[in-house]
Amino acid sequence: MRADGELTVGLLGAGMIAGVHAHAYRGSPGVRLVAVADPVPGKAERIAGRYGATVVPDLGALLDLGVDVVDICTPPTAHAGAAIEALQAGRHVLCEKPITRTMDEARRVLAAAEVAPGLLSVGQVARYGPDHRLARDLAASGEVGLVRMLSHSTTTSLPGWSEAGWLADAATSGGPLLDQGVHGFDYARWVIGSPAVRVHCMASGSGAGPLTYTLATVRYENDAIAHIECSWAHPASRGFRLRAEIIGTEGRLSWDYDHMMGGVLHAREGDAEWWDVLGDREFTLELSAFFDACRDGGPPPVPAAEAAESLRTALAAIESARTGRTIDLTTWEA
CATH class of the missing domain: 3.40.50.720 (NAD(P)-binding Rossmann-like Domain)
Incomplete structure (x- = not known):
């Protein structure tokens, strides 16, 4: 510097x-x-x-x-x-x-x-989405009491922007449970503030590949639970959708949005110009x-240690979806 x-x-x-x-x-x-x-x-x-x-x-x-x-x-x-x-x-x-x-x-x-x-x-x-951060700050302040459940859902179609389609190769990307779901696993751990101890995940295949619609339930050491849904199996015409909720002993918070883009300009000539919420906010x-x-x-x-913990939870969810078993994170080795 x-x-x-x-x-x-x-x-x-x-x-x-x-x-x-x-x-x-x-x-x-x-x-x-x-x-x-x-x-x-x-x-x-x-x-x-x-x-x-x-x-x-x-x-x-x-x-x-x-x-x-x-x-x-x-x-x-x-x-x-x-x-x-x-x-x-x-x-x-x-x-x-x-x-x-x-x-x-x-x-x-x-x-x-x-x-x-x-x-x-x-x-x-x-962690940097204004809605996600505000919800986490309110939960951390005790606004909803003790957090007992968190749900985080992101659904879309198979992303088409990766070079030579590497996202569709689970050996490289880990599929939606790792590429996309790791956001939900990380956010839940951050909000709940307790280590994940058990993971069970159900998954279905689609035209986008195996394990491309998934629903994972995570239990934490403090007995809170999280439901993490992610999908690359939804129609491309539907776009990206996020829904999230934090439920505590004294209240609940929820928010959602229907698209990554915040607006669009249709000029008289040329292509439409989208305003990228991701680039301008998070x-x-x-x-x-x-x-x-x-x-x-x-x-x-x-x-990095927190990111590694989120990676481990995502990998355990993949293992659970593959085997049908609940993964005990207190003993499991990835």
Whole structure:
């Protein structure tokens, strides 16, 4: 970081979520995107050209530029190696969720973060939605009494934006239970404030693939429960829908929305322009909190250990859906 407080960023990956991050940097004064790396020809150029950054071939080249922050927006199977290399090079690291694809990888990342001088935070962006955060703050203040149940539902069709369709490959993405459901598992743990101890998940296949409609029930150490629904099996014409509810001994909170986009401009000529709620709300707040933590010396906004716990719950839900068994998280090894 320069004496004037400027933070320089190297963006690893140039897919959809990387574009959302690059857009959201604009909400953080004193942050400059220096370079973008992606192995697919032409992808990095699109983001770099829009934001005045340089195109470089790989993570090593990003590190050679001396960037302060490495923002990892690759498929999850590449998270561990990139995070460890960047941490060992002394950089701050923001890694998109899930923290890694497997628990073995997560343990290696946690070990690297413990001895690294830089911060590691994970992109559990649901914590930064104004509705999600307000509901959590009200619950934490005791407004609804003791939280006994939380439900979190996200339903959509199979996302079509992943390079070569990697999201549809469960070995890479983990399917909706990991790619999408990890938001719900993380949010529930954050609100309930107690470790998950048991998971049972039912799932059905669809045209989007196996285990693409899922409903998981999670029991926590304090006896609260959460219902996490996620789907890639819904019609594309329906779009994305979120419904959430927190129920306590003294009241209940609920909210929902029908689309990721907050509005649309239909110009006389050209394509419609959608206003991206994610880029302008959740991600802007998430990235601002991370950059502030980098300047202040921590702590990370979403500690890696909490993200690893959410990963473990999601992996247990996958195992439950596959086997039909309830998974005891107090003894289960992923």
